[in-house]
Amino acid sequence: MGLSEEDFEKPKIAIVNSSSKLSVCYQHLDGVSQVVQDAIRAAGGVPLEIRTVAPSDFVTSAGKQGRYLMPTRDLLVNDVEVQVEGAELDGMVLLASCDKTTPAQLMAAGRLNVPSIIVTCGFQLGSQCGDHHVDIEEVYKSVGAYKAKKITLQNLTDMTCHAIKGPGVCAGLATANSMHCMAEALGMALPGNAPIRAGSDALNGYAESAGRAIMELVEKDIRPRQIMTAGAFRNAVRVAVAIGASVNVLRHLLATAIESECDVDIIGEFEAAASLVGQITKVRPNGPDRIEDFAAAGGCAGAMKQLQAILDTSVMTVSGLTLGENLAARPAPDESVIAPMSQPFRPEPGLVIIRGNLAPDGAVVKLSAVPASVRRFIGPAAVFEDENDAINAIEQSKIAPGSVVVLRMLGPKGGPGTVFAASFMAALVGAGLGETVAVVTDGELSGLNSGITIGQVMPEAAEGGPLAAVHDGDTIVIDLNRKSIALELTDAELAQRIAALPPLPPTHEKGWLAMYRQLVQPLSKGAVLGER
Structure with missing residues (x-):
């Protein structure tokens, strides 16, 4: 040695x-x-x-x-x-x-x-692709644009050749x-x-x-x-x-x-x-x-x-x-890129926690990536428990503007292992629906995602959280100014639905993912393994 x-x-x-x-x-x-x-x-x-x-x-x-x-x-x-x-x-x-x-x-x-x-x-x-700069974020968003037939496969391929240098x-x-x-x-x-x-x-x-x-x-x-x-x-x-x-x-x-x-x-x-x-x-x-x-x-x-x-x-x-x-010992920052506290680029914080009967333990919103025009959103729920089904619904034009897409059973226990729901969000933005469709999920998002996205809903659906009780067509109210998210049901109606939820079925996964489901703690505890 x-x-x-x-x-x-x-x-x-x-x-x-x-x-x-x-x-x-x-x-x-x-x-x-x-x-x-x-x-x-x-x-x-x-x-x-x-x-x-x-x-x-x-x-x-x-x-x-x-x-x-x-x-x-x-x-x-x-x-x-x-x-x-x-x-x-x-x-x-x-x-x-x-x-x-x-x-x-x-x-x-x-x-x-x-x-x-x-x-x-x-x-x-990244690097230049034609007349604009391309990096992995552009490729990510453009997959949705391709699925929505807004760009060609050749356009997307050209971008991938320039996005990572x-x-x-x-x-x-x-x-x-x-x-x-x-x-x-x-x-x-x-x-x-x-x-x-x-x-x-x-x-x-x-x-x-x-x-x-x-x-x-x-x-x-x-x-x-x-x-x-x-x-x-x-x-x-x-x-x-x-x-x-x-x-x-x-x-x-x-x-x-x-x-x-x-x-x-x-x-x-x-x-x-x-x-x-x-x-x-x-x-x-x-x-x-x-x-x-x-x-x-x-x-x-x-x-x-x-x-x-x-x-x-x-x-x-x-x-x-x-x-x-x-x-x-550090030099003063360039304030054209890093603004002083007294003159922020936006008066709102970049990240916020919202709560309500749909997320009693909280959910997180990257407010800086939500269109500035959207601070209150009310719409009917469209529920999916498989991200691929949701992406197919975009391709088939089955997700209408004004909807609240609920992606659930994608959290640490529900997966098991948190499903990477970011692809759906990227597809939604690429299809031009990022400002007219909200997404509420217990799955994992990418930091590259933008749009009306409510992530890390706690507790997750697989823990018997309220997200599991949402039905297609239920009205969901998202108010980012009040930092709230609510399912329009009475407390009694919601409690009744939660009480009627079936137990979490056994997973078909083997090996590490099966062990992970047994050990993982709630998202509100960081999804660490084992009791702390």
């Missing part, structure tokens, strides 16, 4: 690498890993690379309608636990890439509580880049690391710095639970709300707080943050700016600098300094 006798007396540091040849998200991670290893060795440590499962939302979602995505997050957490705790390693540098790796690595850091640092490994670039995660403020920002907002990534272009000299510089920083964290015995405090989670929530992060950050921050045994009400913090700040960025899909514009303007650190007045700047970070000390 190339170890000397002296090496056994040095700190042993895990480089947690989810490298995989399955997806462009991870193509560059081996190079990043080597930079980190060299820096650790130069700083007096022993780097030991470990490999984990590597879920990719665009690749792993191909089978079983994406049911493996959420379960793979928690599989990765346990993968890290077995290798790092089992070997009694002294610290971790975790290389974060696609959607599920960052939350899984944060969860693992919180669970194991050994000195840890996240390196966010960056976003991919380099390694890294999806362009835009989707879940991957949102969670990269959350890692930095929590203090678990070095200041300025998110977002960053994959394959860049800047990323290599952060990788080298992380290799040195982890040695200092080990020497000073600074552990994740000293960093991921209630104040840090509150900061991350406020950043998420202000920048209009992915709807999925809610479940992932919940899970990270639970694994860190941090006593903080994440859902309550989202509700409170909505009255504190408007939307200070307009990064796609929330507006015209690209993720590289956000990075150049100051990124997450720039947003936090603008939000200092409502952040706890005393919290510790992996730099070994407080957040306030980190921000003092």
Whole structure:
């Protein structure tokens, strides 16, 4: 193994690498890993690379309608636990890439509580296709446009040839880049690391710095639970709300707080943050700016600098300094991209929690991606329990403008494994129905989704939540100004329907998905595995 006798007396540091040849998200991670290893060795440590499962939302979602995505997050957490705790390693540098790796690595850091640092490994670039810029978001939306016969297969094919020009995660403020920002907002990534272009000299510089920083964290015995405090989670929530992060950050921050045994009400913090700040960025899909514009303007650190007045700047970070000390060293952001709190681009928050008899434990809305003209929506329910059936209904023009599409039994237990309902939403927008049809679901959405979308309905239908009691034609009222969602039934009628629901049938799945159904906790508890 190339170890000397002296090496056994040095700190042993895990480089947690989810490298995989399955997806462009991870193509560059081996190079990043080597930079980190060299820096650790130069700083007096022993780097030991470990490999984990590597879920990719665009690749792993191909089978079983994406049911493996959420379960793979928690599989990765346990993968890290077995290798790092089992070997009694002294610290971790975790290389974060696609959607599920960052939350899984944060969860693992919180669970194991050994000195840890996240390196966010960056976003991919798009390029010009004809007379306009194309990235993966454009391809995503255009699948729906193709199904609606608004573009040709050749148009779509041409776009796919230009949409990805380099390694890294999806362009835009989707879940991957949102969670990269959350890692930095929590203090678990070095200041300025998110977002960053994959394959860049800047990323290599952060990788080298992380290799040195982890040695200092080990020497000073600074552990994740000293960093991921209630104040840090509150900061991350406020950043998420202000920048209009992915709807999925809610479940992932919940899970990270639970694994860190941090006593903080994440859902309550989202509700409170909505009255504190408007939307200070307009990064796609929330507006015209690209993720590289956000990075150049100051990124997450720039947003936090603008939000200092409502952040706890005393919290510790992996730099070994407080957040306030980190921000003092950062340049002022470009306010044409990252607005000051006093002059937000939109007065509304980017993310909001709504409640009502259809979502008593809450549901999440990416308000920044909802058309500004739509703040109240009333319509008849069109219920589907299979995403493919709903997509076919779009193709057959069976979903009328003014409808509220209910996609249910797609949550962690119902799947089992959360169904990736994002494809339906993309198809709806591509078909030109994004502003006239609302979607309510307990399935998983993409941070790239836009439209009138109510996601992560809690409790999910498979838990006997009210979503399971909706019938075709029922009237659903969505009021985003009042942050409410209601099924127009009396309390007695709704209770009667819920009482009459049949028990959840056994799953036909085997293996990991069957085990996941047995272990997964409610979405309101972050869909972690096992009782906490």
